[in-house]
Amino acid sequence: MDIFLNILIGIVEEGLMYALLALGMYITYSLLDFPDLSVDGTFPLGAVLTGVLIMHGVNPWLCLIISFAVGMIAGTITGILNVKLNIIPLLCGIIMYTAMLSVNLVIIRKGTDGMAIASFFNEETIFNSGIASVIPQSVGGFYLRTAIISLIIVVICKILMDLYLKTKSGLLLRATGDNERYTSMLGCNPGTVKILGLALGNGFAAVAGSVIAQNKGSADQQMGVGMVVLGLASVIIGLSVFKNVKFMKGTTMVILGSLLYKASYQIVLELGLPTEFNNLLKAVIFLIALILGGTQITSLIKSFTSKNGKEKANA
Amino acid sequence: MLELSNIKKIFNAGTIDETVLFDGFGFKIEKGEFVSVIGSNGSGKTTLLNLACGTIKPDGGDIIFKGSNITKLPEYKRARSIGRVLQDPRLGTCGNLTILENMALADNKNKSFNLTAGVNKKRADYYKTLLETCGMGLENRMNVPVGNLSGGQRQAIALIIASMTDIDLLVLDEHTAALDPKSSEIIMQLTDKVVKEKNLTTLMVTHNLRFAIEYGNRLVMMHEGKCIMDIKGEEKQNANVDDLLKVFNEISIESGN
Numbered sequence: 001m002d003i004f005l006n007i008l009i010g011i012v013e014e015g016l017m018y019a020l021l022a023l024g025m026y027i028t029y030s031l032l033d034f035p036d037l038s039v040d041g042t043f044p045l046g047a048v049l050t051g052v053l054i055m056h057g058v059n060p061w062l063c064l065i066i067s068f069a070v071g072m073i074a075g076t077i078t079g080i081l082n083v084k085l086n087i088i089p090l091l092c093g094i095i096m097y098t099a100m101l102s103v104n105l106v107i108i109r110k111g112t113d114g115m116a117i118a119s120f121f122n123e124e125t126i127f128n129s130g131i132a133s134v135i136p137q138s139v140g141g142f143y144l145r146t147a148i149i150s151l152i153i154v155v156i157c158k159i160l161m162d163l164y165l166k167t168k169s170g171l172l173l174r175a176t177g178d179n180e181r182y183t184s185m186l187g188c189n190p191g192t193v194k195i196l197g198l199a200l201g202n203g204f205a206a207v208a209g210s211v212i213a214q215n216k217g218s219a220d221q222q223m224g225v226g227m228v229v230l231g232l233a234s235v236i237i238g239l240s241v242f243k244n245v246k247f248m249k250g251t252t253m254v255i256l257g258s259l260l261y262k263a264s265y266q267i268v269l270e271l272g273l274p275t276e277f278n279n280l281l282k283a284v285i286f287l288i289a290l291i292l293g294g295t296q297i298t299s300l301i302k303s304f305t306s307k308n309g310k311e312k313a314n315a
Numbered sequence: 316m317l318e319l320s321n322i323k324k325i326f327n328a329g330t331i332d333e334t335v336l337f338d339g340f341g342f343k344i345e346k347g348e349f350v351s352v353i354g355s356n357g358s359g360k361t362t363l364l365n366l367a368c369g370t371i372k373p374d375g376g377d378i379i380f381k382g383s384n385i386t387k388l389p390e391y392k393r394a395r396s397i398g399r400v401l402q403d404p405r406l407g408t409c410g411n412l413t414i415l416e417n418m419a420l421a422d423n424k425n426k427s428f429n430l431t432a433g434v435n436k437k438r439a440d441y442y443k444t445l446l447e448t449c450g451m452g453l454e455n456r457m458n459v460p461v462g463n464l465s466g467g468q469r470q471a472i473a474l475i476i477a478s479m480t481d482i483d484l485l486v487l488d489e490h491t492a493a494l495d496p497k498s499s500e501i502i503m504q505l506t507d508k509v510v511k512e513k514n515l516t517t518l519m520v521t522h523n524l525r526f527a528i529e530y531g532n533r534l535v536m537m538h539e540g541k542c543i544m545d546i547k548g549e550e551k552q553n554a555n556v557d558d559l560l561k562v563f564n565e566i567s568i569e570s571g572n
């Protein structure tokens with residue numbers, strides 16, 4: 001019984017941390033209809049940046065904010081590639097991801113005097129210092145602190161995003177993903193709005209990387225592998241499973257989607273799947289999510305092949 | 316007000332599909348005019364509107380709007396003083412957002428889209444009075460996503476949105492074409508009302524010859540990238556559907572189809 005509860009807590013912890021990534025991809029994929037592969041690079045960007053900064057004594061909470069800002073810069077570049085240079089979303093992501101491989105490595109090398117991994121097991125992180133020290137480490141033998149801290153961060157991010165999506169800028173973002181010509185007709189440049197959305201999406205991806213790295217106590221480039229699949233799967237699972245729940249916000253759906261994704265992944269692992277099958281499993285869950293999502297398969301294919309991530313309507 | 320001069324527009328230049336639509340094309344609309352544009356499929360009506368609005372750029376020639384050359388100005392900047400309703404009712408509004416949110420966005424046109432509240436509840440009554448003018452009961456459905464409305468209802472909202480802020484020119488591209496006869500009648504009457512109330516200069520493309528005759532104060536017929544008929548005043552008032560049909564038939568025979 002205890003084993004089950006501990007597995008459950010593990011799922012909740014990780015599911016919540018990765019929900020930050022899912023929130024970011026909710027903006028890019030669901031609201032802007034832009035399947036953004038660059039998160040495979042910006043997720044570890046947040047991680048390695050945080051690793052190096054913490055090793056240099058920077059406040060771990062401040063690291064979240066710095067990661068967000070730097071992730072936004074990376075997302076801005078993805079957006080510029082698409083909007084100004086007319087490169088299709090798929091290729092923008094591949095270009096960014098490839099470039100980030102070097103950028104992330106340079107950050108680690110410079111920050112650690114030549115290592116390939118930033119490890120900071122004994123340093124202060126959001127999970128062991130500050131408000132974390134106020135939260136009891138475990139209750140009744142169950143280690144709850146990590147889950148609680150993760151929950152706090154996710155809830156704050158969710159609320160901020162919900163509030164943002166109700167501002168003028170947020171409404172315009174939602175409108176742009178739905179109907180770019182409407183944005184044009186409002187006298188606004190849809191390209192600029194898209195760039196902003198991609199910046200936000202990658203900002204959240206970097207924060208997710210930062211949080212996961214702080215939990216692990218180390219950070220390296222490898223952490224980015226499979227993040228696109230994980231994030232998209234969470235978004236699609238959340239939005240399709242809960243699509244008929246009245247008054248549930250999209251942000252809530254994708255957070256729950258992330259938890260469901262982690263749960264299904266973990267359950268299969270616990271059933272004894274050898275670890276070399278991990279990525280195969282991720283791919284299969286993603287596939288099932290796409291089939292679950294039904295109509296979204298066609299829109300995903302469309303957005304991969306069309307220039308602007310969205311079928312241009314005829315003039 | 317708006318003048319296109321010596322316009323050249325070639326599609327698919329350099330391929331076997333090359334279409335020279337406009338060559339030395341000119342078109343002018345004066346302040347206060349309500350021009351109905353008719354013409355056969357492929358005669359260049361939509362392209363004319365697209366050039367005026369900046370959706371596409373000409374391969375030659377100039378577009379002058381209110382005394383300044385806007386040939387190179389992007390569509391979204393021109394939209395600040397041009398309101399437009401398209402043929403497809405889905406394009407003039409945002410289906411994911413509610414009526415209220417759509418109107419709030421439109422209300423904020425030409426202002427900053429910043430981090431303040433997107434919907435100002437105090438303006439809701441004003442939006443409702445605007446919606447009441449269409450007589451579709453939309454004022455009672457402010458929180459319904461626009462995607463759940465019918466094409467006619469969406470087009471009514473699109474029209475209100477296009478004319479909500481101060482604009483110098485209203486551009487309508489077959490904006491009643493996707494609607495049933497009754498709805499298109501309603502939208503056309505609403506259009507006329509809005510144009511008269513706000514004294515808008517209007518450029519309207521339509522395939523409905525009766526609308527072209529009944530509404531507006533100038534009528535232009537296009538054919539193969541040229542204006543082959545341009546009447547206004549008394550001449551327009553005396554025109555009737557049969558006359559127009561006759562001209563249509565003549566040009567069809569000439570061009571052999």
Ligand SMILES: Nc1ncnc2c1ncn2[C@@H]1O[C@H](COP(=O)(O)OP(=O)(O)OP(=O)(O)O)[C@@H](O)[C@H]1O
Nearest residue numbers: 326327334336354355356357358359360361362363
């Ligand atoms: N983007 C484009 N690419 C290639 N050819 C085009 C394009 N847009 C228009 N054309 C061509 O230009 C010509 C005029 O098209 P346009 O859409 O302006 O006609 P229209 O008068 O609006 O016709 P309709 O009554 O069918 O709407 C047509 O021959 C069309 O094939």
Ligand SMILES: [Mg+2]
Nearest residue numbers: 360361362489
């Ligand atoms: Mg047309």
